[in-house]
Amino acid sequence: MSKELDYLSRKVARGHLSRRDFLGRAAALGVTTVLANSLLSSAALAEGPVKGGTLKAGMQGGASTDSMDPATWQSQVPYKFGRQWGEQLVEIQADGTLNPKLATEWGSTPDAKVWTFKIRKGVQFHNGKEMTADDVVATMERHSDANSKSGALGVMKGIDNVKKDGDTVVFTLKEPNADLPFLMDDYHLMIQPNGGKDKPTAGIGTGPYKVVKDEPGVRHIGEKFASYWDGDKRGHADQIEIIVINDATARTSALQSGQVHMINRVEPKIVDLVKRVPGVTIQNVAGKGHYVFIAHCNTAPFNNNDLRLALKYAMNREDMVQKILRGYGSIGNDFPINKAYPLFSDDIEQRAYDPDKAAFHFKKSGHDGSVLLRTSDVAFPGAIDAAQLFQQSAAKAGIKIEVKREPGDGYWSEVWNKQPFSESYWGGRPTQDQMYSTAYLSTADWNDTRFFNEKFDKTLIAARGELDPAKRKQMYRDMSVTVRDEGGVIVPMFNDFIDATSAKVGGWVKDGNQEMSGGYALSRCWLMA
């Protein structure tokens, strides 16, 4: 890159040169606007955060039914707002490692059965109370209560008890788990005063922003918390606002007209159009989320592994990534893990589209007639199109797939995890253990492929307690291969998170743990002068 441009971009970051002038000079030097813009944001990052202003996000995934109680969160808006006003013990960073938040350090007994977290001192809740180990214990208690409706109940299941010991909190587990610290990043586990037992919906936490307006399904406003403990790193704008904009077109135009500074979920269909809007930057990042076709391994005709293999070979993955994700994603390999996970083995042979092999296994399975696939537009964006693509690629192998379109209303209660062959998605989990325990363990509630494999279960439990990374990696490799060759899941693609920011946003970090820069966009980013 030319030195002049570099120099100019730093001048803009310091406020000595206007953006318009910079872009003009860049054009004169023969640099495209897109490149010039990206140059500017990296200069801004190097220059350091700018304080002040109101940073606004237009987001999909909010409804008037949303509540402030972290236990109930499951859609994007309450959860992403929660990441700004609440904090967990730890935080998973963009590179997949853990960053201390309300816990300063942690460690376990050699058998990974008892974990001790040292709680940070001098952290204040928004109500002025000091955060203590008691609050942490109470939070864990509230989320592990079997009567609670907490989304973290599954995470808490493996914990036998949580006790305070001075300024540390001790977790005793039912079974060893080397990944426990990762589980503490769960977005439901925001530390609340007395665990939120008094008033779960109070919206009081330790985060960089305190809640000033909460209008579910309309907007959420946070104001900078003056006594925030980590103010250098987070919470640059004076005020943040999330406006709920569920309509994709409305979201894009709000960004274009400058009413918001960032939006989530730009549809792959329109990414190329949005990219051309002056000043707008597409922020896409590979994540752990993936789209799946799930067959029940215990229901005819899918109880025959040859039929499952036939379907896997009949899937044209490259085509899916190109046509459904418009290139914003990567191909899957029929197990739910990709390189975004720690301890991923990249030497597992990639399954490719092979009509001959598909036809061979289909014939070997002895199945006669068509295969019924249920889908709906809520299964994932482009699910109907994906079903039709699959129908065509399978037809070339002589496999007839009948696509049945189900209503989106009731899809998750009546079709997914009920019907033997359907489409769905997974958002990914922080660790391989979490992903496999959630959906592939025989006893998992959401074992949506009805995958019952004793050896797999044993390896999974053993890997959980294994503290040697090399051995663990090998175990996960074995499990991945088992799911790939014997499981009921077809994973054609891993989808990118696609967000977009306006020219005013500085400090965006590519973080594939979640959309909107790992969920922290509003407190990580700042408004450029």
Added chain:
Amino acid sequence: MSGPVLKLVAQRIVMGLLLLLAVSVLIFAGTQILPGDVAQSILGQSATPEALANLRRDMGLNDPAYIRYLHWLGGILTGDLGTALSSGQDIATSLKGRLWNTLFLAFWAAVVSIPLAIALGLLAVRYRNGWVDKLISGLGLASTSLPEFFTGYLLIYFVAVRLQWFPSVSTVYDGMPLGERLSAIALPVTVLTLVVLAHMMRMTRAAILNVMQSAYIETAELKGLTPLQIITRHAFPNAIAPIVNVVMLNLAFLVVGVVVVEVIFVYPGMGQYLVDHVAKRDVPVVQACGLVFAAVYITLNIIADIVAIVSNPRLRHPK
């Protein structure tokens, strides 16, 4: 007003209340046949069987339907709409804010569209079959025929994104100054006006033209009145009943039928509120919204009836 008018009005109101009761039964029955249940919807894909069972028990979803209906009706009669199952908020409180927003939008759309429609209708009659009439009818029909989301997106693109005159996101909130509020709703009001304009305008035109065939219009013409005087003094007052009818129908549409516009412009009204709760199977809220919508519809129709009765002496003395 004399005795018979009061009696007629009282009759209408009682009929309206009975109708509302019948609607309440229908709404309740309707929400019962929806697939899935609220517990499943709240917990969504991440529902475990034990969490489901706990939630169902807590929400009293295991009671028989008629008990839940009576319980609900009793609550409404005492002004208690219950609490939303999904967020635990008081329904009456959150509904009030949304209803107010919806009425605010409907009010301004009506303020713009009704006088405009009637004036255009009168103009069309004055210059009937001429180019003015054809132009008004043509444009009116065209704007009604375009789907409202399309008109909405066009306005957003040109007025909000290109010209930046008005915001594309119409979020309004408590304590927002009136000026800002009006600027925020400028685009949705324009869309709604375009949607309802032609219907009212065409009805005004047709109703007045109908009256224009009468003998007394000919008399007025012979008296030497100008065409516009004839229309405003003699034809319009006699055509009021059908016009009010269609105006009320459109007002009702502005209150209960604007979900699409609300979604496009992100306006926090009743429609979006209802849709969110239908998706969550939040039955008490859906029922409350349904009842409010029915009440609005019935009230507006009663008003249309009463205006018709008052404006037309013949209706006061049925044979």
